[in-house]
Amino acid sequence: MMLDPQDWSALWLTVRLATTVTVLLLIVGTPIAWWLAYTRSRLRGVVSALVSMPLVLPPTVLGFYLLLLMGPHGPVGALTQALGLGMLPFTFTGLVVASTFYSLPFVVQPVQNAIEAIGRRPLEVAATLRASPWDRFWSVVVPLARPGFLTGAILGFAHTVGEFGVVLMIGGNIPDRTRVVSVQIFDHVEALEYTQAHWLAGGMVAFAFFVLLALYTLNPQGSFRK
């Protein structure tokens, strides 16, 4: 005996969730990181603080407010119902939305650091060569900030896989929809199914190690390494 079909379903769901969230985070996070890197606006501090809040807040706070906001009496719930999307708690989409908030700083910060490291000069040079802003982004920023994007993507993916509290509060533990690996492990432990818990939990330990190993070997940007 190793993993039962429910465990596999939880694993597959987790991979799907983390992949979706990572793609979304790169799309949403990049413009935010770009803006934070270049803006002289006074709002910079406010936006930075907002983006970083999930680092500080307990997942229960986020889960609690998301449950109320996305529920039938909350403004987000009213909006999604008006749009005909139904309600978000207990759905895969709901987990995607919650995880995107929750993992945002893990993508924005590395990307922002990488963009800041490029500085204004290469972009100004590109501009004098008549590169459009779009062109400047794709031919200058993306190649030069690639390590930052890579780090952000890996951290965003891994952090979503490792999420528990928020999912527990808004997920409703539904097989194939919201029962991710971390919740499945919790259930196994509560039901005293320690063998299955070990398989999944041990797998997560290995996963975390190899992800971080990949991160540090692919991206060996130590300060004195040049």
Add this chain to the structure above:
Amino acid sequence: MKKLLSLLVFACLASPVLADEVKIAVAANFTAPIQKIAADFEKDTGNKVLISTGATGAFYAQIKNGAPFEVFLAADDETPAKLENEGAGVKGSRYTYAIGKLVLWSAKPGFVDAKGDVLKKGGFEHLSLANPKTAPYGAAGVEVLKKLGLFDSLHGKIVQGENISQAQQFVASGNAELGFVALSQVWKDGALTSGSAWIVPASEYTPIRQDAILLSNGAGKPAAEALLKYLKGDKARAVIKSYGYEF
């Protein structure tokens, strides 16, 4: 810095124990009554009660792994029996402190009819339950659905709370239109506290006998034994009854 640290550690270790303290683990459905009973007990005896609430299955795992609880008020009778057999509970200390009732509850008035026909009629997206694997009221809810022959058709609408409190919270916040919860959570002094409900007839599910047990940590501790005795007394029973439990 080092001095400060050792001072802190000292302060933590040396927190004075004035009166006797009883650490109890309580099934989530019994949260409201135990708070009232514990307050009375503290007033009457001068002992202090530290209450932890949660799912019975979770407490079992914690107790087996060295949790410091002295008394356990479970949501079923199997878990305390198991603890006794495995030597984690004191032999002969077990008794049924309450028989729980299952209720199908909605936060919306008029949503659940007095016979529970709403289950057949539908008109809801989510039916909330406590995790049937670990929570007796969740298992009782599944039993009712199966007996009504509705489990297969409603299966896709079930959302699970980790314990009965979370199951209720999903309903209370409106995220699930209705759910199976413990009567004690929505009942006070002979009436529903809010919403609408079907009190499931006791014939539809195995009786939820909730047993209490003195755990090994509490063996020989007067305060722990006193609490278990107090729970059987008239004053405590009146409170337990007011939340819709039987004996």
